[in-house]
Amino acid sequence: MSRAKRPGEFELIARYFRPLAAGKAGALELADDAALIDLPPGRRLVVTADLLTAGVHFLNDDPPDCIARKALRVNLSDLAAMAARPLAYLLTCAFPESVEEAWVAGFAAGLARDQEEFDVVLMGGDTTATPGLLTLSITALGSVEPGRELRRSTAKKGDLIAVSGTIGDAALGLARLQGRLEPLAGDDRLIDRYRLPQPRISLAQQLAAVGLATAALDVSDGLAADLGHICEASGLAATVEAGRLPLSPAARNALEREPKLLEALLTGGDDYELLFTLPAGRRGELAGLPVTVIGHTEEGAGVKVLDPAGKVMALERSGFQHF
Amino acid sequence: MSRAKRPGEFELIARYFRPLAAGKAGALELADDAALIDLPPGRRLVVTADLLTAGVHFLNDDPPDCIARKALRVNLSDLAAMAARPLAYLLTCAFPESVEEAWVAGFAAGLARDQEEFDVVLMGGDTTATPGLLTLSITALGSVEPGRELRRSTAKKGDLIAVSGTIGDAALGLARLQGRLEPLAGDDRLIDRYRLPQPRISLAQQLAAVGLATAALDVSDGLAADLGHICEASGLAATVEAGRLPLSPAARNALEREPKLLEALLTGGDDYELLFTLPAGRRGELAGLPVTVIGHTEEGAGVKVLDPAGKVMALERSGFQHF
Numbered sequence: 001m002s003r004a005k006r007p008g009e010f011e012l013i014a015r016y017f018r019p020l021a022a023g024k025a026g027a028l029e030l031a032d033d034a035a036l037i038d039l040p041p042g043r044r045l046v047v048t049a050d051l052l053t054a055g056v057h058f059l060n061d062d063p064p065d066c067i068a069r070k071a072l073r074v075n076l077s078d079l080a081a082m083a084a085r086p087l088a089y090l091l092t093c094a095f096p097e098s099v100e101e102a103w104v105a106g107f108a109a110g111l112a113r114d115q116e117e118f119d120v121v122l123m124g125g126d127t128t129a130t131p132g133l134l135t136l137s138i139t140a141l142g143s144v145e146p147g148r149e150l151r152r153s154t155a156k157k158g159d160l161i162a163v164s165g166t167i168g169d170a171a172l173g174l175a176r177l178q179g180r181l182e183p184l185a186g187d188d189r190l191i192d193r194y195r196l197p198q199p200r201i202s203l204a205q206q207l208a209a210v211g212l213a214t215a216a217l218d219v220s221d222g223l224a225a226d227l228g229h230i231c232e233a234s235g236l237a238a239t240v241e242a243g244r245l246p247l248s249p250a251a252r253n254a255l256e257r258e259p260k261l262l263e264a265l266l267t268g269g270d271d272y273e274l275l276f277t278l279p280a281g282r283r284g285e286l287a288g289l290p291v292t293v294i295g296h297t298e299e300g301a302g303v304k305v306l307d308p309a310g311k312v313m314a315l316e317r318s319g320f321q322h323f
Numbered sequence: 324m325s326r327a328k329r330p331g332e333f334e335l336i337a338r339y340f341r342p343l344a345a346g347k348a349g350a351l352e353l354a355d356d357a358a359l360i361d362l363p364p365g366r367r368l369v370v371t372a373d374l375l376t377a378g379v380h381f382l383n384d385d386p387p388d389c390i391a392r393k394a395l396r397v398n399l400s401d402l403a404a405m406a407a408r409p410l411a412y413l414l415t416c417a418f419p420e421s422v423e424e425a426w427v428a429g430f431a432a433g434l435a436r437d438q439e440e441f442d443v444v445l446m447g448g449d450t451t452a453t454p455g456l457l458t459l460s461i462t463a464l465g466s467v468e469p470g471r472e473l474r475r476s477t478a479k480k481g482d483l484i485a486v487s488g489t490i491g492d493a494a495l496g497l498a499r500l501q502g503r504l505e506p507l508a509g510d511d512r513l514i515d516r517y518r519l520p521q522p523r524i525s526l527a528q529q530l531a532a533v534g535l536a537t538a539a540l541d542v543s544d545g546l547a548a549d550l551g552h553i554c555e556a557s558g559l560a561a562t563v564e565a566g567r568l569p570l571s572p573a574a575r576n577a578l579e580r581e582p583k584l585l586e587a588l589l590t591g592g593d594d595y596e597l598l599f600t601l602p603a604g605r606r607g608e609l610a611g612l613p614v615t616v617i618g619h620t621e622e623g624a625g626v627k628v629l630d631p632a633g634k635v636m637a638l639e640r641s642g643f644q645h646f
Contacts, residue, residue: 137460
């Protein structure tokens, strides 16, 4: 037992989590049973919750500040996918009984840093010790102008399919961390992409403000699988040209060395980029935005990926499933 | 690996969780990245989140429907403590990789039953497999008339202290389940109290509607510890007369057999009764309510418990702390 090594539950909360709720009256200093939240007038509440557990969503020896920030960011990415503006979050943690105070301090420091970056504050939650693995659940609250929210089910036949940033970096970063991939130039950036997603909050709001995106989600299970979700929800098929996939220089190097990696880039998870559809006639409005058109929707069902030679690829796994 | 034994993640969600979101447009059939929630006009959002993990908050072989209902109810109890009316909830689950479909079915059936009982609906969440222990996190959303919310920090000097229902049953029930206590008449009811809390939702709203309660919380860490929370937040001391503690017939039997159990009743957790303060002059308004006055607040700090002979009790542990 390491009980003597660190403060108790209430002290940990007071020392590391209460400061994260400072300045927000409705958080009631995390000392009450629930938080009171006022929505900006005329806006609609948007809520999402994601759970992360050691060995599945992060590695046990990932730095604690990165684990904290990833947990927060995957939730902010879900808000982004709806074009919502983040407001606040709640955090529940099951810390292993052996957790050290320094680890909790690093974890809270990561949250503090991202609270500033994304203008959100901790409004409540729960801390417990577990004989099991580190498990975190975050509920993120945001707001959206009614009618401006982005959905998965509203893509139209003949829409273009676009994606932000670059795809596949996080999957390569994870493969590097797990030793499944030889060292690469630009490794660090790939590992960063795995550990620290960049939720596309402002891009999504920009697209929604002018009604440019017809449907959207964030790429968490892998591009092919997530595009499948849009297709299924919208009752459409999609064709993607793998040759158009936006790749980072490091991913491009990896792919040149090992062309078989293309499938991993298409199906790897953890990108947290914005995948969306738009009317073909409005393609010009993408100019200047960090997005790439990779395909289009059509009548039918399912996702077809064409390789750079124009041949349909047979993807062995279409994306990450937990079971 | 038991992957072949049960459906995958998306099938489990479709089969067992999507029906729990039926009929609520903003839940978007759990198929989108986040949920859209409309508050009743003129009311304020109240949010709370609690995490439950196997071996800490429930026992591994507790029935799955009870585990689900307890996870929901402890959150509804937090809403009750603020006098909020429940609206919806989000659920994140880390299921052990070995979980069987029948277990998940029982778990979802428990949620369905309580959704009906408490008029709430599932609006979102996340399901994952973990190499660790079953861990659940629920975020409950409710609403309150602004200004009518109950707090911990607003007790007044000279207030009476009252508690709903009976105290200590859940602690005895847990002791029975763990074999730390000899069989008792009424065992089953004690075990039920441990497994299935009864959130005091309507009582709290009744007290708040007429401004009778000055401060409140729900008893989860144990009566003595939770009263300590009110005292600390309100800057007051409290005296409780143990002889006035409302006990169930089974708890009374246990106490007669073993007087030392009094401390366990005062410090055991999981009661989920409402503990509140009220002006001494309004005691008469409690008539007909399932509540018992057990003490009063005074200047100072800390909680003093007098035994039935009027002697100050020295409590070895004041309540449950996770670390």
